[in-house]
Amino acid sequence: MTKQDCRLAVDIGGTFTDVVLERPEGNISGKVLTTPGAPEQGVATGIATLLQAGTVSPDRIALVVHGTTLATNAIIERRGAPTALLTTQGFRDTLAFAYSHRFDQYDLSLTRPEPLIERRLRLEASERLAADGSVLKPLDEAALRETAHILRDNDITALAICFLHAYANGAHELRARDILLEEVPGLYISLSHEVCPEIREYERTSTTVSNAYVQPLMAGYLGKLNGALEGLGITCPLLLITSAGSLTSIDTAIRFPIRLVESGPAGGAIFSQSVARQLGADQAIAFDMGGTTAKIVLVNDYEPRHSRAMEVARAHRFLPGSGIPLRIPVIDMIEIGAGGGSIARLDQLNQIAVGPESAGSVPGPASYGLGGDKPAVTDADLLLGKLDPSLFAGGKIVLDTEKAKQAVETHIGAATGFNTASAAAGITEIVDENMSNAIRVHAADYGDQVETRTLIATGGAAPLHAARIAQKLSIPRVVIPAGAGVGSAHGFLQAPIAYQAVRSRVVSLAEFDADTVNAIFDDLRKEAIAVLDLASPVKKYRERRFSDMRYQGQGHDLSVEIPVGPYVAQDGALLEQHFHNVYARSYNRTIPGLSAQALTWTLILSVDIDPPAPPPDIDVVPEPAIPRDTHKVFDAGLGAFVEAKVYDRTSMQRGNTYDGPALIVEEQTTTYAPPGFSGTLGRGGHLILEQKVRP
Numbered sequence: 001m002t003k004q005d006c007r008l009a010v011d012i013g014g015t016f017t018d019v020v021l022e023r024p025e026g027n028i029s030g031k032v033l034t035t036p037g038a039p040e041q042g043v044a045t046g047i048a049t050l051l052q053a054g055t056v057s058p059d060r061i062a063l064v065v066h067g068t069t070l071a072t073n074a075i076i077e078r079r080g081a082p083t084a085l086l087t088t089q090g091f092r093d094t095l096a097f098a099y100s101h102r103f104d105q106y107d108l109s110l111t112r113p114e115p116l117i118e119r120r121l122r123l124e125a126s127e128r129l130a131a132d133g134s135v136l137k138p139l140d141e142a143a144l145r146e147t148a149h150i151l152r153d154n155d156i157t158a159l160a161i162c163f164l165h166a167y168a169n170g171a172h173e174l175r176a177r178d179i180l181l182e183e184v185p186g187l188y189i190s191l192s193h194e195v196c197p198e199i200r201e202y203e204r205t206s207t208t209v210s211n212a213y214v215q216p217l218m219a220g221y222l223g224k225l226n227g228a229l230e231g232l233g234i235t236c237p238l239l240l241i242t243s244a245g246s247l248t249s250i251d252t253a254i255r256f257p258i259r260l261v262e263s264g265p266a267g268g269a270i271f272s273q274s275v276a277r278q279l280g281a282d283q284a285i286a287f288d289m290g291g292t293t294a295k296i297v298l299v300n301d302y303e304p305r306h307s308r309a310m311e312v313a314r315a316h317r318f319l320p321g322s323g324i325p326l327r328i329p330v331i332d333m334i335e336i337g338a339g340g341g342s343i344a345r346l347d348q349l350n351q352i353a354v355g356p357e358s359a360g361s362v363p364g365p366a367s368y369g370l371g372g373d374k375p376a377v378t379d380a381d382l383l384l385g386k387l388d389p390s391l392f393a394g395g396k397i398v399l400d401t402e403k404a405k406q407a408v409e410t411h412i413g414a415a416t417g418f419n420t421a422s423a424a425a426g427i428t429e430i431v432d433e434n435m436s437n438a439i440r441v442h443a444a445d446y447g448d449q450v451e452t453r454t455l456i457a458t459g460g461a462a463p464l465h466a467a468r469i470a471q472k473l474s475i476p477r478v479v480i481p482a483g484a485g486v487g488s489a490h491g492f493l494q495a496p497i498a499y500q501a502v503r504s505r506v507v508s509l510a511e512f513d514a515d516t517v518n519a520i521f522d523d524l525r526k527e528a529i530a531v532l533d534l535a536s537p538v539k540k541y542r543e544r545r546f547s548d549m550r551y552q553g554q555g556h557d558l559s560v561e562i563p564v565g566p567y568v569a570q571d572g573a574l575l576e577q578h579f580h581n582v583y584a585r586s587y588n589r590t591i592p593g594l595s596a597q598a599l600t601w602t603l604i605l606s607v608d609i610d611p612p613a614p615p616p617d618i619d620v621v622p623e624p625a626i627p628r629d630t631h632k633v634f635d636a637g638l639g640a641f642v643e644a645k646v647y648d649r650t651s652m653q654r655g656n657t658y659d660g661p662a663l664i665v666e667e668q669t670t671t672y673a674p675p676g677f678s679g680t681l682g683r684g685g686h687l688i689l690e691q692k693v694r695p
Contacts, residue, residue, distance in 0.1 A: 015291020458487025485668025512572025
C-alpha cells in the first residue's frame with residue numbers, strides 16, 4: 001500500500017493559481033494563470049505539473065487544502081445565481097433601508113450599493129415571532145404555497161429565508177423550507193438561523209442573502225473541482241480554508257459558502273503569523289500583494305486580529321457602510337484593488353490613478369502578450385528594470401517589454417507629457433502610496449502604530465513594493481519569507497482544522513442565568529463537533545469561548561474572551577470583570593453604576609494537533625552574497641536609475657548579506673532592496689531587510 005505522506009495546497013487568485021506540494025524531502029511550488037471560465041482547469045494543470053516535477057504519484061497525496069476568492073468576486077461582479085428573499089410580512093425592504101443613514105454625509109452624489117435582490121423578488125410570508133422566539137402569529141402555510149409560483153416563473157435557483165427573530169427560534173424557517181422544497185424541488189435554500197444566528201436584522205438578512213446568492217456557483221465549482229482531482233487520481237479528502245483562517249469540510253463549505261469570501265487572503269495572514277513567530281516579531285504587518293488585490297492584516301502578540309463582521313463590494317474604498325455587510329468569522333483585514341494586474345489610467349484631473357480595475361489573467365497586463373493593451377503595475381515594474389522578462393512566473397510567461405512600453409506611453413505618457421520611465425514611475429508611486437495609506441488608515445482605526453512593526457510581505461508582487469512602503473511608513477524591518485510568492489498556499493498547510501459556532505441570547509450579567517448559558521454552549525459544541533468530525537479523524541479538541549458584551553442601553557458591543565465553563569450563578573461577576581477589563585483597554589475608562597449584558601455567545605473548537613516545530617536557529621558567520629550580475633533599476637526614493645546588484649536567491653546561503661540597491665531574484669517573485677537598506681538571508685531562509693537610513 002502506498003504511503004500517503006504528501007499534501008497539496010491550492011490558492012486561486014484573480015491572476016494566478018498557486019499550488020504548493022508538501023513532501024518529506026521538501027516543499028515545491030508553482031504558479032499557473034487562473035482560468036476564470038473554469039477555475040478547476042487551472043487547478044488541475046497546476047497540480048499535474050507539480051506532481052510531475054516532484055515525482056510524486058497521486059496516491060501519495062493525503063490531503064488537499066483549497067482557498068479561493070470566487071465567492072467574493074461573484075458578489076462584487078454580480079455573477080451570482082437568480083436569487084429571491086422570503087421574509088416576514090412588512091420587512092421586505094430591510095435590504096434597501098440598510099442602516100438608514102448616509103455613510104458619507106458630505107457627499108451629495110453618494111452612491112449606495114444596490115441590494116443583491118431586486119424588490120419584486122423580495123417576498124413576504126405571513127408569520128411573526130417575538131424577540132424571545134415565542135410565536136405571535138403562526139406561519140400561513142397555504143399562502144406560502146401560493147407564493148411558490150413566483151419562484152418557478154422567475155427561474156429562481158437560490159432562496160434566502162430570513163424571518164424576524166429566527167435566531168431565537170428557527171421552527172418557522174425550517175417549515176417554510178420544507179414546504180418550498182416540495183413546491184420547487186432542487187431549490188438551494190439558506191436559512192438565517194443557520195447561516196447567521198445573531199441579532200441585528202439587516203446584517204443577518206444581508207449575510208443570508210449573500211450566502212444564497214453564491215451557493216449554487218460554489219456548489220457547482222466544488223463539485224467540478226472534486227471531479228478534476230479524481231481525474232488526476234487524487235481521492236484523498238478536500239478541505240476548504242475559511243475567512244477566519246481555519247479549515248472546514250467540503251460539505252460545510254457548500255452549506256455556508258459565504259464563510260469562504262476571504263479564504264485566499266486568510267492564508268497569507270496565517271503564513272505571516274508563522275513567520276512572525278519564527279523571527280520573534282510579536283508586532284507585525286502582514287502585507288499580501290498578488291495580481292489583483294493587496295491585503296493588510298495587523299498582527300499583535302503573534303495573533304492576527306479577528307472579527308465577526310466585514311463588508312464586501314464597497315462603493316467607496318475606505319468608507320464603512322458603503323458595502324454589503326456580512327456577519328461571519330473573519331481575519332480582520334483591509335483589502336484594496338492594488339496588484340500586479342491593477343490598471344493605470346488618467347482621472348478627470350489628468351492625474352495618474354491605479355486600480356481597482358484589474359487586467360486579471362485574461363487578457364492580463366500588456367506585457368503578457370495575451371491581448372491586453374492597458375498599462376498595469378506589472379508593466380510599470382518591467383519598464384523600471386525590476387523584473388527579468390525571461391524569468392517571470394518561473395519562466396512560464398515571457399514578458400514583452402515593447403508591449404508594456406506602448407501601453408504606458410499611449411495611455412499615460414502621451415496625455416501627460418511624461419517620458420516612459422517617468423510615467424511608469426508615476427504608476428508604481430501611486431499604487432505604493434495607495435497601499436501605504438491603506439495601512440495608515442487600518443492602523444489608525446484601532447489606535448495602532450506602524451513605525452515599530454515588522455512588515456512581512458507575501459504574494460507575487462509584494463516583495464517588489466514592500467521596501468518602498470516601509471520607506472513611506474518609516475518601518476524599520478521588512479521580511480520576505482521563503483516561498484513568499486505562493487505565501488497564501490503555504491499558509492493553508494499551517495491552518496488549524498476548526499469551526500466557529502455562534503448564538504444570540506441576551507443575558508444580564510448582574511442576574512446571570514448559568515443554566516441558559518451552559519445549554520447554549522452545549523448546543524454550540526455539538527454543532528462544531530458535527531462539522532469537525534467530517535473534516536478530521538482526530539477527536540481531541542481545543543476550545544475557546546467569547547461573548548459580545550455591552551453596558552445596558554449601549555448600541556455597540558465588545559468581544560470578550562471568557563473562561564470555558566460549565567458556569568454557576570456566581571460566574572456572572574467574573575464575566576462582568578472580564579468585560580470591564582476589555583472596555584478599559586478600549587476606552588481608557590469604565591462606566592460606574594451601569595450593569596453589563598451579554599448579547600452573543602461564540603465557541604471556537606479546533607482539532608488539537610501540535611504545530612510543526614520552527615526550523616532550528618543555527619549560528620552562522622555573516623558573509624557577503626555573490627551577485628550574478630548588475631542591472632539598472634529606477635529607484636523611486638532617489639527619482640533616478642541606479643546600478644543594482646542582482647542575486648539568485650536559490651544560490652544564497654544562510655547568513656549571506658547584501659546592501660541595496662539590489663534585486664534578489666527567485667522563481668515566483670523578485671525582491672527589491674533600495675539604497676539605504678541592508679539585508680541578510682536569516683532564520684528559516686527568510687530575507688530580512690533593515691533600513692540603515694530612514695527618510
